[in-house]
Amino acid sequence: MAFVIAQALTAAAQSRPDTFADLAEKVSPAVVNITTSTTVAASTEPGPIVPEGSPFEDFFRDFMDRNGPNGQSPRRSQALGSGFVISEDGFIVTNNHVIQGADEVLIEFFEGFELDAKIIGTDPNTDLALLKVDSDKPLKFVSWGDSEAARVGDWVMAMGNPLGQGFSVSAGIVSARGRALSGSYDDYIQTDAAINRGNSGGPLFNLSGEVIGVNTAILSPNGGSIGIGFAMSSRVAENVIAQLRDFGETRRGWLGVRIQDVTDDLAEGLGLAEVRGALVTDVPEGPALEAGMEAGDVILSFDGVEVDDTRSLVRQVGETTVGKEVRVLVFRDGKTETLRVTLGRREDAERPIPASVNSTDPVTGDILGLTVSNMTDELREQLGLSDDAEGLVVADVAEDSEAYEKGLRAGDLITEAGQEKVASVKDLEDRIEEAREAGRKSLLLLVRRDGDPRFVALSLEDS
Incomplete structure (x- = not known):
């Protein structure tokens, strides 16, 4: 047994390069x-004031x-x-x-x-x-590699101009994959290869001399490398660079929906068997609306690929060719449905927020920890809403309520309950009763704040 383990350790050690010199030279x-x-x-600040006679x-x-x-x-x-x-x-x-x-x-x-x-x-x-x-002679160049094939623990080499000191090489391993920093399309490789200021834009190589990442950022309390660097994966970079080369700009696919992640209580409220997918909160004018998608649909797969969460969907849609017709599998009213959507271009997209019509007499009620009021012209003016905005205005939220814990606040607008429009307190009470009769433990509310929609599931137990 000891001999077998020793052999395995020796084999693992042999996979480590003796030197990176050949790769660096290449x-x-x-x-x-x-x-x-x-x-x-030039600065617009006033100049120095000098006392007269100084x-x-x-x-x-x-x-x-x-x-x-x-x-x-x-x-x-x-x-x-x-x-x-x-x-x-x-x-x-x-x-x-x-x-x-x-x-x-x-x-x-x-x-x-x-x-x-x-x-x-x-x-x-x-x-x-x-x-x-423009060069008089052909330039030496490097090729893109497959960042998806890179595994955590694989050796990598970074090259660049750290701190303005000139050409420099550092080596390390892939520490993690699929990191997101701040953008919708982020797919960073994390590495402990030393990356410092000035390394930005340089390549991250695999041992075959292929570029699997573009060194972009470091995480550091002091501005220097502490072994946490990030390189945009070649999976993303190669596609973006190809578009910049062909068109001088990016051309990302656009589905035309607003979405949020599916949580345990949202899944229960929707009747979903799995906690996954992207829940559609709004469908403005665009490709998805033309294909028949609705707020409350849960996107389960896009173009044949399962959707785990909103981030994966945004990234996949953005990487899909503008104008392509794709199949989108949605969950609606307890069953699945396939829609055919022809993607638009995200950079050209406009996202108007549709509003409902009608108004009702002023009524207030205390429900699910919320004090809600029917819409009035005065409330529309106070909240800066359009003249035809409709829904229930949240006047107050009990601080010891589930609604408060889930982020509802005074001034929010509830436009749907149980995936049906609500325009009065009675509408909300009816939706609660219907959900209980259907055996639901929670009620799904569509809430808007400053025009941004999101779904919130509130428990119906003891309410």
């Missing part, structure tokens, strides 16, 4: 340093004469970053934040020569940018 010619220059406008009066008068009425003149600011060449004709990938606002972009190659670059396109959503240089 890919270095395709990695670049980027220097950007930006004109910073010995410095003449000095400051001369200074002001040379530099303008405020003692300030436009100046040039420089920033450093990294990038990598992806084609022999000079296309270069970097981060959007590296070149944002730049007037001039200078590319320094590993061999020592420099070329000016122009910006082809940028995508702030994924912090990616595509540059182009």
Whole structure:
């Protein structure tokens, strides 16, 4: 047994590279340093005040004469970053934040020569940018790899220009995958390969010399590397860069819905057997509405792929070709239905919020820990709502109630209960009674705040 374990450990040790030197030598010619220059406008702050008769009066008068009425003149600011060449004709990938606002972009190659670059396109959503240089000779370049094949624990190598010190190599492992920082399309690889300021936009390589990530950010309390770095996965980056190269901009698919995650109590309120999918809270004018999708539908699969949560759906829709007809499986009224949706383009989308009509006499009621009121013209004006807005206005929420715990507050607007419109207190009471008769333990409310909709499930027990 001891011999077998020793053999296994020896085999594992052999998978660790003895050196990264060959890999570094192979890919270095395709990695670049980027220097950007930006004109910073003159300050509008008042200049220094010097008491009359001061010995410095003449000095400051001369200074002001040379530099303008405020003692300030436009100046040039420089920033450093990294990038990598992806084609022999000079296309270069970097981060959007590296070149944002730049007037001039200078590319320094590993061999020592420099070329000016122009910006082809940028995508702030994924912090990616595509540059182009013109070269008299074919440039050395690197290819994209499959970030989906990268496993936690795999060796990786980062290259770039950390802290402006010039070309530098660091190595580590894939610490985690599928990290999200702040964007809807985030799919970051986390690595402990040292990444510092200036590494932004540089490549993260696998052992085959393929780019599986674009180094983008670090997590650090002091601004230096502590072994938590993030690289946008090649799965996302390759698609974005291809769009920037072809169109100079991104063209993401657009379904045209507002959604939220399905929780345990929402699943119970909807009658869902599984706690998964994306719950549709609103369907403005757009592709989904044209295909017959409704608020309250739960999207279970999109284009043949199961939907686990909202993040996975947003990412998949965004990566789907504009104009493609896709099958969307939704759960509605206790059964599934397949809709055919022709995707629009997210960048061109407008999202008007539809409103219902009619109004009822002013009535208030205390229900489920909420004090609610029928809509009135006065309430519409107070809440800044449109003239035809309809629903129940939340006047107060008991602080010891489930409704308060789930975030409902005075000023919220309840437009649906049990997936049916409500325009009066009696409507809400009827929905509660219907849910109880159907054996439901909770009631699903559609709540709007500042125009943003979300579903909230409130327990019907002891209410």
